[in-house]
Amino acid sequence: MAIRYPNGKAYNTGLDKKNSTPKSRYVKPTLYGGRGMTLEEELNRSNEYYLSKDIAVIHKKPTPIQIVKVDYPKRSAATIKEAYFRKASTTDYNGVYKGRYIDFDAKETKNKTSFPLSNFHEHQVEHMRKCVDNGGICFAIIKFVVLDEVYLFKASDLFYFWDKQNNGGKKSIKKDIIEELGYKINYSLNPTIPYLDAVDELI
Numbered sequence: 001m002a003i004r005y006p007n008g009k010a011y012n013t014g015l016d017k018k019n020s021t022p023k024s025r026y027v028k029p030t031l032y033g034g035r036g037m038t039l040e041e042e043l044n045r046s047n048e049y050y051l052s053k054d055i056a057v058i059h060k061k062p063t064p065i066q067i068v069k070v071d072y073p074k075r076s077a078a079t080i081k082e083a084y085f086r087k088a089s090t091t092d093y094n095g096v097y098k099g100r101y102i103d104f105d106a107k108e109t110k111n112k113t114s115f116p117l118s119n120f121h122e123h124q125v126e127h128m129r130k131c132v133d134n135g136g137i138c139f140a141i142i143k144f145v146v147l148d149e150v151y152l153f154k155a156s157d158l159f160y161f162w163d164k165q166n167n168g169g170k171k172s173i174k175k176d177i178i179e180e181l182g183y184k185i186n187y188s189l190n191p192t193i194p195y196l197d198a199v200d201e202l203i
Helices: 039-052 122-133 155-165 175-181 196-202
Strands: 057-060 065-074 077-085 093-097 100-109 114-116 137-144 149-154 172-174 183-185
Touching: 039 057, 039 093, 039 100, 039 137, 100 114, 100 122, 114 175, 122 137, 122 155, 137 155, 137 196, 149 155, 149 175, 149 196, 172 175, 183 196
Parallel strands: 100 137
Antiparallel strands: 057 093, 065 077, 093 100, 114 172, 137 149, 149 183
C-alpha cells in the first residue's frame, strides 16, 4: 500500500521495492579527539599506550618548582601556600623512540587561520636548537582547538619562522603553511594521537 503526504507526494519508507527489506549503508565513523580533553591529556594517554606496547618511552617533563610555604590543616593533608619556578622550563616532552632521542613541545591555539609565535619562549626554541644540533629529533605538536586539528611541525621549520619574525617578519605562521610543511595527525582510538607515525617521516 502506498503511503502519501497530505499534498499527495509519496512517502519513502526506506524499504527496497523488490524484497521489502530496509536499505542500509556503511558510514565511516568520525573520531573527534578526546572530547574536551586538553592536548596535554591526549598526549599523555598516547604516551601511556606507546609505553604499554613497548613502542616508545616518552614522558612529560616535571615542572621544576621550589616550595616555600606549606600549611598542615590536618596531619594527613598538606596545602602548598607559596611556590615559585626554580628555572624556566624547556619543552614539554622527551624520551626515546627507535633508538633516537625525541624532544617536543605541545601548543594549542583557538585561532583558526594562524599560529601565534608568542606561544613559544626564546629559551624553548634555543633548547630545541641545541637538541637538533646534537642529533635529537625535535618538533612541535600544534592543535587548532576550534577546528580539532592536530599537526606535527618540525623544529627546523619553526626556527625559520622564529628567526624571520626577529628580522621584521610576521609574528605568526599561517595555518596553510603548517598544513603544507607539517604532518596532519588524525585522531584514532589507540593511541589517541598517533604522532609517532609522523615522526617516522622525520627519521
